[in-house]
Amino acid sequence: MDALTEGLEPRVRSSVLGVANRQREMLLTEAANVPGSSLSFGWTVLSFPILVDIYAEPIVSELCNVYPVSSPVASIPRIKIMAYIKGYSGAVTQVRIPTMTQSVRPGALALTTTPAVANNMFTIATAAVAPATVTADLYRINRRYTIITVVNSRETTGGGAIIDTANAVVIKPDNRSQFIGTFTWNDAVGTAVVGSLSGHINYDTGVFTYNVVYSGGTGTSTYTTVSAVLSMRFMPTNTMNGRIKVKIETEIDNSLSLLQ
Numbered sequence: 001m002d003a004l005t006e007g008l009e010p011r012v013r014s015s016v017l018g019v020a021n022r023q024r025e026m027l028l029t030e031a032a033n034v035p036g037s038s039l040s041f042g043w044t045v046l047s048f049p050i051l052v053d054i055y056a057e058p059i060v061s062e063l064c065n066v067y068p069v070s071s072p073v074a075s076i077p078r079i080k081i082m083a084y085i086k087g088y089s090g091a092v093t094q095v096r097i098p099t100m101t102q103s104v105r106p107g108a109l110a111l112t113t114t115p116a117v118a119n120n121m122f123t124i125a126t127a128a129v130a131p132a133t134v135t136a137d138l139y140r141i142n143r144r145y146t147i148i149t150v151v152n153s154r155e156t157t158g159g160g161a162i163i164d165t166a167n168a169v170v171i172k173p174d175n176r177s178q179f180i181g182t183f184t185w186n187d188a189v190g191t192a193v194v195g196s197l198s199g200h201i202n203y204d205t206g207v208f209t210y211n212v213v214y215s216g217g218t219g220t221s222t223y224t225t226v227s228a229v230l231s232m233r234f235m236p237t238n239t240m241n242g243r244i245k246v247k248i249e250t251e252i253d254n255s256l257s258l259l260q
Contacts, residue, residue: 004020005017077251079249080249081096081098082096084246086242086244088241104244105233105244109129109233111230111232113210113228114227116211120205120207121208121232123206137237138239138241139235139237139239139242141206142233143173146172147171148171148229148231149170150228151225151229152164153165153193153212153214155193156222158220165185169197173201179200180197193215195212195214197211197228198211208230
């Protein structure tokens with residue numbers, strides 16, 4: 001006890017001795033039921049509970065309980081909640097939850113469509129996630145996350161020059177599954193051009209059609225639409241792709257030494 005409290009101020013030494021005496025009484029009380037080798041390990045780690053008892057902050061007291069143990073190494077179990085996200089292509093991504101940095105679901109697909117034709121979104125999605133397939137019997141289209149995000153417009157000037165412009169838009173379907181929206185950009189000479197988009201999607205068959213009418217701009221130029229990009233999510237019905245599996249995992253950390 002003298003060696004343990006050597007160099008301490010008298011006020012601090014009296015507090016340490018008080019804690020040590022309480023630990024001594026506890027160890028002596030339990031000595032009848034604890035082997036001698038375990039008792040020696042209890043004294044080995046005695047300095048750790050003394051420091052916690054005297055200098056602990058309130059938050060440390062709430063998070064940490066100190067007990068004498070019969071081994072100099074402690075195994076601390078840790079429980080994690082893991083989400084395994086299986087994408088449309090079958091690839092699995094592991095995420096620890098809860099998380100504030102990403103969505104715990106398969107990512108949205110950016111699908112490029114052609115104007116004035118019947119675009120089958122299931123076929124286009126299948127090409128994007130090949131070799132997996134996205135078909136109407138395996139998935140349903142998520143209505144909430146179907147959004148037109150980009151309209152690629154093309155200007156052909158009177159001199160024959162071709163200038164493509166990617167217009168960022170946010171056009172969502174209404175309750176009748178119709179897309180209606182406008183966007184504006186400046187052509188090669190700085191004149192404003194207004195594009196009016198109208199379209200429709202059939203959520204059962206996946207067929208999407210649209211067209212864009214342009215107004216304004218320069219009289220010698222013509223304006224057409226190259227493509228539009230849809231951000232889409234699909235909900236799995238008869239497949240495991242696109243689903244999330246949640247597991248509770250426990251791991252043991254054996255690296256904490258009480259003798260350090």
